[in-house]
Amino acid sequence: MIRRKALSLGGALATALLLSTGCTTMNNGGLPYEPRPMKVTEAKDLVRERSSDIFDTAGLREANNGAPDAAPCDGVENGYRVRHFWSMYGPDASSLKQAMDRLHEGLPAKGWKVVRFGPAKSEAKQLQLDVEHEKDHHTATIELLLPSTYESASKWEKASRDSLSVTVTSPCHTDPEYRVSD
Secondary structure, three states, X not given: OHHHHHHHHHHHHHXXXXXXXXXXXXXXXXXXXXXXXXXXXXXXXXHHHHHHHHHHHHOOOEEEOOOOEEEEOOOEOOEEEEEEEEEEEOOOHHHHHHHHHHHXXXXXXXXXXXXXXXXXXXXXXOEEEEXXXXXXXOEEEEEEEOHHHOOOOOXXXXXXXXXXXXXXXXOXXXXXOOOOOO
């Protein structure tokens, strides 16, 4: 009897929490937030803006600026998120290390919260900065890649330039007109 009351009380509390926060697990793919409606073009523009924050803060002059791409959010009807993969280059490894320090110190002033700053969980253990924008919850991972310093660099790595690799990802949004090819 006590156990049954505890289970029904727990269920009632969970239901009250879902109703009071406006979150449901019925149509948001189990996300801890309700995806905001936004046109894909607007979401891509916002990701470009967040990427510009990073580029400006780094203080480097050269980048390959790939185009943002929309991909489906699993379990969310008409849901998508935008990812932007790009890289920045400096004249040398020292300049790139200084840019990482500028990003670590300067992004919080532009609304980004530092989530992690330290060696990546990879064989190379390159420096990695993970940040989240506090207003719109975009995330970014910035990795210092210095193939010129790798002891046993592969043919591919030897051909690559030292760089800061950047991935900016939006939270999930919804757009009834979204198509996988967008």
